[in-house]
Amino acid sequence: xxxxARNAFLWLDARLHISExxxxxxxxxxxxxxxxxxxxxxxxxxxxxxxxxxxGSLLAFAYVPSGAEAYTTLEYLTYEQPLGWLLRGIHxxxxxxxxxxxxxxxxxxxxxxxxxxxxxxxWVSGVILMIVTLGLAFTGQVMRFDExxxxxxxxxxxxxxxxPIVGQQVVQLMLGGPIIxxxxxxxxxxxxxxxxxGTILALLALHLRMVLTKGINEYPEPGVLVNRETxxxxxxxxxxxxxxxxxxYGIWKDLVAGAVVLTLxxxxxxxxxxxxxxxxxxxxxxxxVPRPDFxxxxxxxxxxxxxxYMETVALLVGPVIGIVxxxxxxxxxxxxxxxxxRRPVAVMTVVLLYVSLGxxxxxxxxxxxxxxxxxxxxxxxxxxxxxxxxxxxxQGALVIQQKQCRNCHAIDxxxxxxxxxxxxxxxxxxxxQLVRQVVxxxxxxxxxxxxxxxxxxxxxxxxxxSLRPKGVPAARDSTLPATPPxxxxxxxxxxxxxxxxx
Amino acid sequence: xxxxxxxxxxxxxxxxxxxxxxxxxxxxxxDFLLAFGLGLNAVAGALIxxxxxxxxxxxxxxxxxxxxxxxxxxxxxxxxxxRLASYDNPYKVKWDGGMAEIPCWVRRVKGNEFQVxxxxxxxxxxxxxxxxxxxxxxxxxxxxxxxxxxxxxxGPPPRGLYTYQYEVKNGELFIDAxxxxxxxxxxx
Numbered sequence: 074x075x076x077x078a079r080n081a082f083l084w085l086d087a088r089l090h091i092s093e094x095x096x097x098x099x100x101x102x103x104x105x106x107x108x109x110x111x112x113x114x115x116x117x118x119x120x121x122x123x124x125x126x127x128x129g130s131l132l133a134f135a136y137v138p139s140g141a142e143a144y145t146t147l148e149y150l151t152y153e154q155p156l157g158w159l160l161r162g163i164h165x166x167x168x169x170x171x172x173x174x175x176x177x178x179x180x181x182x183x184x185x186x187x188x189x190x191x192x193x194x195x196w197v198s199g200v201i202l203m204i205v206t207l208g209l210a211f212t213g214q215v216m217r218f219d220e221x222x223x224x225x226x227x228x229x230x231x232x233x234x235x236x237p238i239v240g241q242q243v244v245q246l247m248l249g250g251p252i253i254x255x256x257x258x259x260x261x262x263x264x265x266x267x268x269x270x271g272t273i274l275a276l277l278a279l280h281l282r283m284v285l286t287k288g289i290n291e292y293p294e295p296g297v298l299v300n301r302e303t304x305x306x307x308x309x310x311x312x313x314x315x316x317x318x319x320x321x322y323g324i325w326k327d328l329v330a331g332a333v334v335l336t337l338x339x340x341x342x343x344x345x346x347x348x349x350x351x352x353x354x355x356x357x358x359x360x361x362v363p364r365p366d367f368x369x370x371x372x373x374x375x376x377x378x379x380x381x382y383m384e385t386v387a388l389l390v391g392p393v394i395g396i397v398x399x400x401x402x403x404x405x406x407x408x409x410x411x412x413x414x415r416r417p418v419a420v421m422t423v424v425l426l427y428v429s430l431g432x433x434x435x436x437x438x439x440x441x442x443x444x445x446x447x448x449x450x451x452x453x454x455x456x457x458x459x460x461x462x463x464x465x466x467x468q469g470a471l472v473i474q475q476k477q478c479r480n481c482h483a484i485d486x487x488x489x490x491x492x493x494x495x496x497x498x499x500x501x502x503x504x505x506q507l508v509r510q511v512v513x514x515x516x517x518x519x520x521x522x523x524x525x526x527x528x529x530x531x532x533x534x535x536x537x538x539s540l541r542p543k544g545v546p547a548a549r550d551s552t553l554p555a556t557p558p559x560x561x562x563x564x565x566x567x568x569x570x571x572x573x574x575x
Numbered sequence: 576x577x578x579x580x581x582x583x584x585x586x587x588x589x590x591x592x593x594x595x596x597x598x599x600x601x602x603x604x605x606d607f608l609l610a611f612g613l614g615l616n617a618v619a620g621a622l623i624x625x626x627x628x629x630x631x632x633x634x635x636x637x638x639x640x641x642x643x644x645x646x647x648x649x650x651x652x653x654x655x656x657x658r659l660a661s662y663d664n665p666y667k668v669k670w671d672g673g674m675a676e677i678p679c680w681v682r683r684v685k686g687n688e689f690q691v692x693x694x695x696x697x698x699x700x701x702x703x704x705x706x707x708x709x710x711x712x713x714x715x716x717x718x719x720x721x722x723x724x725x726x727x728x729x730g731p732p733p734r735g736l737y738t739y740q741y742e743v744k745n746g747e748l749f750i751d752a753x754x755x756x757x758x759x760x761x762x763x
Contacts, residue, residue, distance in 0.1 A: 235758050241760065359694060
């Protein structure tokens with residue numbers, strides 16, 4: 074019986090050359106030390122890609138990429154199609170994990186010097202894979218065709234429109250016409266399900282072939298330098314003296330990591346579910362606060378914080394510089410030390426990059442620069458900022474509420490975060506300075522001079538002068554002769570009023 | 576398939592590489608046929624490649640023009656107010672769904688003097704909202720703000736709001752529309 078099975082296998086093998094294929098692929102030799110937990114991120118990214126392809130193909134059973142139907146089919150997928158919500162969730166969390174693990178993989182490869190001679194093309198193909206993966210993430214967020222997707226395309230068009238000379242052409246190429254419409258969604262669909270996945274598979278073939286032909290990076294040791302003349306012999310020596318086949322001896326850690334990633338995706342999908350869709354992609358519903366998915370949150374933050382004179386350059390040239398730099402890494406840093414402990418610049422670069430991305434993403438989520446559009450209607454004025462005020466000051470509090478000052482200015486932390494909190498403004502600015510600021514604006518504040526009557530300005534300023542912590546005197550004009558500080562109790566009740574008189 | 580362990584005297588693939596060329600290079604019949612085959616494919620490739628590129632780039636090559644659309648009777652817009660209006664995208668297709676209806680802000684200054692603003696913030700295209708009490712347009716994305724006449728008030732936008740060309744005909748307000756407004760759009 075066993076003999077028969079063996080013969081059947083040998084017959085098949087003689088025709089399909091399975092064992093030969095195995096020997097050259099899964100069974101290729103790796104340095105024993107490279108079978109490390111640090112080396113599992115590449116295969117885990119690949120696993121995410123497989124999950125994305127399977128779940129994506131299945132989602133396409135129900136999804137219709139039509140401007141009129143996409144939203145309806147998303148709702149159908151989420152609420153009616155059996156297990157549709159879970160597959161959407163797996164696809165969403167799969168994409169989050171794919172981007173995250175891909176970045177971990179890239180970081181590990183960089184810190185372990187794996188991009189150096191002779192693995193330059195492995196790195197270069199990896200960088201292009203990263204770009205395509207981010208392209209899939211961006212087009213994927215458009216597939217979830219809701220109001221965020223609609224305005225997200227608008228943001229993409231606005232960035233494209235900043236291209237010098239051919240801006241309009243780039244916008245029309247991106248939108249499939251002069252304006253966002255059904256053709257825009259169709260071309261993003263084609264990119265997301267045909268063009269980019271096809272590209273990613275082709276690049277992956279190159280990437281994996283490089284791993285097989287040039288070998289997986291040996292586990293770096295401090296002091297062992299890469300030299301173009303001697304490296305190939307050095308690596309062959311490691312494989313000969315201290316190597317083993319990847320499968321079956323080195324693969325178990327990848328298998329464990331793969332199982333962890335799969336479980337993580339499913340658990341996230343089960344616990345958190347899919348994202349959205351939120352409101353319909355109806356441009357007339359302008360009561361919306363468009364935000365990107367988390368991998369693009371840092372770009373959203375950069376766009377808010379950048380000084381406007383360098384914005385176009387940063388949005389268009391910045392990515393190009395970043396990509397060229399990444400592609401060039403293995404060429405200007407081709408030999409020498411691989412171990413991270415002897416490469417302080419590399420370690421600092423990684424730390425700086427992650428800290429910046431982390432802070433920018435967090436700022437993007439909080440977005441303190443955005444006015445709180447509903448603050449003027451919904452936010453209360455804390456009691457202690459109203460008690461014991463004069464009628465004029467109370468009138469000022471009303472004007473501040475009614476003229477939507479609260480959309481940008483909080484009072485004691487409640488309200489918009491764009492401008493300074495008004496709770497302490499009376500300690501910094503004198504009444505005339507406040508009048509000037511309100512009437513003329515400046516420092517990123519609009520001028521309200523045409524929009525407030527002199528009486529309203531008086532009321533607002535009187536109120537703001539009165540807003541300060543107990544016992545802290547109002548700001549004084551330093552050009553006036555110094556007066557002895559008034560007693561604490563009187564300061565709170567009278568000085569605001571006096572300042573308004575002056 | 577030949578394996579490296581068993582070197583063979585036989586030339587590979589029918590002898591094309593077997594003969595070492597002697598003397599000056601003389602184009603052979605085979606070279607000619609190879610060049611002929613490649614040339615034929617270059618022509619055929621152009622034949623199929625040109626329409627493919629033409630199709631892919633058709634939205635770039637095609638000339639789109641602004642087209643007049645109606646925003647309804649001017650009476651809809653009382654003097655001194657700014658109101659949200661919407662129109663059907665003149666380039667709409669049947670499967671656009673709700674996307675075909677494009678909003679814009681109409682400010683009737685007085686009489687037949689109007690200002691019609693695009694909904695898109697000039698910074699990165701998010702929809703600006705009008706606040707009647709403070710007479711400001713505010714953007715929810717990066718905090719751009721504009722005065723009631725559309726000029727830049729604060730925040731990152733590089734210019735004032737985009738404005739549509741308008742015309743009042745027989746008591747009806749028409750604007751020239753059909754484009755996504757970006758910094759590249761001309762005449763806005």
